[in-house]
Amino acid sequence: MSAENLLAFIILFPSLCTAIAYFLGNKDEKIRNIFLIFVTLINFVAVLCLFKYIKTDTVEISVPYIMGSGLHLKLNSFRYIFVFITSFVWFIITVYSSQYLINYIHRNRYYLFFMITYVSTIGIFISENLLNLFTFFEIMSFASYPLIIHDEDEKAHSAGRTYIIMATAGGLVLLMGIFILFSYTNTLDINELSDILPYLGNIKYVISSLFIIGFGVKAGMVPLHIWLPKAHPAAPTPASAILSGILVKTGIFGIILTVVFMMKCDIYLSIFLVIVGFLNMFTGGFLAIFQNNIKKNLAYSSMSQMGYLLLGIGCIGLLKDHQAIAVYGTLFHVFNHAIFKVMLFMGIGIIYMVTHKLDINDIQGFGRFKPVLKLTFFIGFCAIIGMPGFNGFASKTMIHHALTEAGHLNHSNLAIIGDILFYVCGAFTTAYLFKLYTAIFVENNSRYYASYKKDINSRALFPMVASAILIVIFGLKPNWFLYQFEGINEIFNLHNTGVFDINFYSFSNIVSALITIGLGILIYVFFINKKLITIVDNKKVYVNPSINWFNLEQDLYKPILIILFKISTVVLHVVDNIILTFYNFIYTLIKYISNIEFIEFSSLINSINNNKKETNESKFDYSTLEKNIENRTEFIKTTVKEDLKDARYKMNSITYSIFLLGAVLVFILLAVIIFK
């Protein structure tokens, strides 16, 4: 197969198979599972086959007339990293899901959307046309929604609601950016845009910030991250894994495209990204420390790791000519994070599969006597904290280098602050994962002594082991990974500044990693152990004081939205009913006037006359009249309505007609003669 065909294959084949699988699933679930495993495997193999084509070259397909703007797909080594991890992760997660989902309902639906998400994710990573990218992006957003709310309980729906609102809003912000972009540049090709966009003047900042916001929602960028900690715990574990491992990467991918390719590493955006990156790292890490829900913990961890990536992207921009290290660092971290985060989620998934609990207090000591699980989890743990020897170490080191270099280059004193923050955030990572690890695998809990072999079979463990192996390999031989992607040099216009011969295991690197880890352990010992753990009935109980803290969604977004909603509701309801209200108002007014009661004039006169008679016709006594008015007994009361009715009837009479005639005659005569 030629490269173009293969490229088409990796997106068409799964989409076709998705449909087949859905119908298969209606018949027999087992066959469907096996079928899907094979599909993802074949796709993975196809992606591997593509490697030789893209190593130095790019593969492109373009089909005109589809979707208005035509379809333009492109794969190069930069994009390949994303495609590769997607197909790999999907493969192992499919294997894992087949075991995990056994007790779930609506499995067929799950697989349908799981696969649609797969296709669209690959689509995002290989589309060269912005509109195509947006299309796949939206499909992915919507297809992942059913995965999040799979449980169909209140919690899931609430998370789903937040997710879908954020995703739609983000998508629309992105679309706004695309609108403006297109109206200024008349093209949607990312390659062409890079020649136009940077020279557009200030509008380019509007466009790019819209893009960053749009993608940032997906990437869990502060303060748009609120869906992330809600969606992860609500979704079934495989879904959380892909959310955390892959879907957030689409946001990162988009930001890389925007900042690095389309905007040619604009300096302001880069600074912005560095700041946001630190914010993300810090908030994510800090909040993760408090979480007792293990999935939430990992969700915040993802947020924090996304911060590293954003920081990396920012550094690419700051480093200008020496950006190679930042580029490789970022991309490597994308790769690494996907693998170890997926693995950690799978580990948690296994725990959940057995216990159906996610709270750290409930599952304390679960893993103490489960060596495989313990080991693999430990590997994941080491990777994420950047322990030398594991892949996280390499990428974090590179990003750290990039940061330091950026500080040097710009002669900025802020570099020191950045450095300190980097250490602190790294320490947070260690701390929260250490908390997790000790709680699950170190604590002793008699409830979980039993063996759960029957519940955890090889289909669940195999993916974990596979990724653990990858982690170790890439951890030990990071340079090998880098060599594979030489093609990136050309794509990013890099002057190779010796990335490939970085000595990762230099003394200083190891020391800095160990300092970070040590700091983390210190935090664990002095903060978590002291503040977050209380002893109740001889058992450690983890408390989460952050639950009552300021919550962006509950305390800021929701009130604002609700107020806006209420105001617009009132205003628009008025608009909606303006004519009817007006009509009703007039109707009521007329009715009101016609029902006003008043004393009939003639009866008033009668009453006066009567009074006169009573008071001997000599003088008129007002007090009696007033009394009468107060009592209102002698007067005939009438309403305007009745009076009008009466008048209409009288008007109809001959006398009044003649009166009217006379009046009209006189009126016209006067009018005519006066206004001559």
Place this chain on the structure above:
Amino acid sequence: MGIVTNYFETCSIILFGVGFATLMFHRNLIKKIIGMNIMDTAVFLFFIAKGYISGKEAPIITNSYKGIEGYVNPVPTALMLTGIVVAVSTTAFALALTIKLHEKYGTIDLDEIIRMKGD
């Protein structure tokens, strides 16, 4: 000044006013019809006054023809004869209707008639 010199016209306007007032202010149908007649008469007077030229004779040749200059304008008089006929017939019709009304309602007081609704 016009009022004094044009006393025919003044008179007829006053008469018209009287007739109109009668028509307006009386409830009794017969009186209304009388008012109507007074109005008509006023108009006749007015019209005929237009044809009258003081010092001229009526256009009836008794002795000898005096030429056109000698007589008043006969046309208004002739027209008013028609007018009177019309007025008479209208009055007759109105009176006949009054009788009918009295038959049906038992009264010719218009206010009372108004109060009696129905066919």
Place this chain on the structure above:
Amino acid sequence: MFDFILILPILIPFITGLLILLIKPNVKKTEKYIMFTVIVNFIITAYTSFIYKGLSFHILKFNNLLDIYLAPDTLGSIFAMLVSVLWIFTTFYSFDYMSHEHNLNRFYAFFIMTLGITLGIAFSGNLITLYIFYEMLTLCTFPLVIHSDTEEALKCGRKYLLYSFIGAAFVLFGIIIFFSQTGNLDFTAGGIVKLFNNSNKNYFLMSYIFFFIGFGVKAALVPFHSWLPSAMVAPTPVSSLLHAVAVVKSGVFSLTRMTYYIFGWKIIEQTGGNDYMLVFVLLTILMGSFLALHQQNLKKRLAYSTISQLGYIMLGLVVFSENAFIGGMLHMLFHAMIKITLFFCVGAIMHYYHKTEISEIEGIGKSMPKTMICFTIASISLIGIPPANGFVSKWYLAIGGLELGAYFVPIILLLSALLTAGYLIPVITTAFFKGPPSSEVDIKEPGNLMLMPIIVLTCISVITGFFPNLLISVLQKASSVLF
């Protein structure tokens, strides 16, 4: 030579309708007549639209004013095709839907007559003809609206009539002022205003505003829209027709004619009338989608949604750029397909499950998956998520707005899209992701007569979303003479 053929699509439905009213055949026969008429009409319309183009025919020409003249151009043909295609689907749908209703003869008679009149609007070659058909449309749809014959239906029907006639009076006012300035009412691309100067500028401005408001009543322009939610008392096929094709689209189509074929956009731009109208249009978009959020009744929700979507189309008529025009017209077509699908789905739910409120339809997607999947696809189109067709039109509208530097256009569009998502996605999630698990639900899909139109229309929507270029090129041809 063949020009008289133009009158046939208008006349045949009329004859059929009268025949049904007079002979009162039984239901089976009526359905046959209707089916026959609809299909014949479609064939003739297609014939005039594709093969014998550029026909024109004077039905009655008393004088220059009272000249009933048919002359479909590209735009008219597009609208006519839209109408006759969607009518076929509605016809089949109503065979099933209406099967338990009373007074079917009257329903079908007016149903088919409305087809003729709508085609008349599409074909009309001057404003007077358009106005005549426009008035007749009100009269002919009235019996459909009040089909249930209840007191409430009558009340809503009266409201509909009153609004329509007031709108028509506004239109008439506009026509009169316009005619007094030009003495001509024939549709000509680019407008027929010859003399335009400062002295008659205000006349044109006033005329334009009255036109817009008048036709806007049918097109549910805020604040003259409240007949539309009330007209929901009608049976579903009627509501879908009212919303998707016949009435509101006629209003929009008339607006198009008025804007581009009577005034010409340059004149309107010089009077500045479109700026005033823009406020109304934007308000329409926002209000419709916002208040749809508040509606618990499915049909009402869709009704308010229609109001908002019509705002999109009208946006294409007050923002004078070619792309916006194409966007507006595309949205007219796409919204027709989408809305009719949505209504059909809701109608199916009502017919088979007797459920009308959103809270009641929990898990209905599990018992009628095909219908609800179509509903989902249509909803996504309406929200404007690519690659569905609603996106294409929105794209053109937004680009058209941006061309003129009007940033608020895409902002409003997207805001409304968000709100659209806000009122449609809950329906989908409630239908699919709530209620009992699917294993405990029996699948009961609507009958084929009902389901097929839904599915076919959804397919058309999807196809036009993937390959909109054909339609776009046709519309570009239509717009090239205008700009």
Place this chain on the structure above:
Amino acid sequence: MYKYFPLINVFVLMITAFTIPIVRKKKIARELSIFSNAVILILSIFILVNVISIGDFHYKAGYPNTFFGIDWYIGSIESVLSVLFAFVSLLIVIYSYKSIEHEVPNEKIDFYYILLNLLLASLLGIIYTNDLFNSYVFIEVSTLASCGIIVIKDKKANIKATIKYLIMSTVGSGLILMAIAYIYSLTGHLNMSLIHEVIIKNYTQYPNSVLIILVLFTVGLGVKSAMFPLHGWLPDAHSSAPTPSSALLSGLVIKVYAFTLIKILYRVFSFSIVNETIILNVIILLGSCGMIFGSIMAITQKELKRMVAYSSIAQMGYVFFGIGLGTPAGVATAVFHIVGHAVTKSALFLCSGLMIEKVGSKKISDLKGIGKEMPLALVLFTLGAFSMIGIPILPGFISKWYLSLACIEINRLSLVIIILTSSILNVIYYFPIIINGFFGHENLEGKVYKSKSVSIDRMLPIIFLMTAMVLVGGFSKNILNFISTAF
């Protein structure tokens, strides 16, 4: 030869009227009337053809070639109106052939036809005459005759309505006569053409007199043609009269006075004189008020015929509106509206009469579901209502259209709004009848299809009238052009 046709017209009718009492047989009375009406229709058509082909002409009755003989003038408007009147009255007489027995006491039927013939004769006389006093006489005759055809039903309401009508119109006649006297004293002529010649030279010398004359004529004729607010007599009279009478009164009689007003304003005086005074503004004001209030009053009515009668007041508002515009276009449209409305309103009255007769109640609320019981009648009624509302092609639309154009021509845009408001009000009172007639579950319950429909020959006159209405609308431009030649 054709110069004698107008005279023959009037004579034929009068002779018929006076023959009937001699014969004293109902059947013959009817047939004679139909015959006489047919004859005048044919003669009127001849007149029309001649006017179209040769042009307008005068006919001097009595003393030819002198200035004091009675002069009849037949121009374009006169010929059109005479055809219209002959046509409408012929159809009404045909209609009454079958239905008069239901409403008029048996012994008075022949008398009824005397009055009908007399009425039409006087109407034609008013149209044809070019002599002020002659028209006064005819006006009186027509008043008496129309009083007669109202009171003939011999019910309380009729007598009450008639006496009101009689008194009001006598006052009106008095004013007219007064005005004639004034104008005679100013000019010394009664012939309109001659008065015109004199007055055009001398009117500046008598500014106030001219004004008073105009006011007297306007009010006097306004009473008779139910100008708002002098319309008090009309609803009673028209609703209580027998149906053919209502049709005749509403369709023709009130129109003829409006036409006389046109003749006086624009033929005796002239556009230039009249436009200098404020009287036109008064007429337009009253016309507009009539349009709006007539319609509003119609909305509040509970009886069908009263409602249609109030609608007549509103429609007369249009005519006065057109007259008040003071331009040839406006006046021509007013005449056109007379034509269109005459056909429409008489048909509407005949329809409602038929429905009332069959249902046995005058109340609108009792007419629910009538569309099922007598579909054709209500369909025809609907058609008439469409014209009133202003559906294109129908004459109601045409007159609104040209009136509005005439308004814009003189830069009075705000007046157009009044026209349109009134047409919306028309919707409000006509449509409930139609809707409740055809639709509504409760309305149709228990009604049997066509159970009350009448034989087609009784409907035929209405059908003809409606056809004529559509044709009038269709050929409106020709009619208007023809009418405009008069100015």
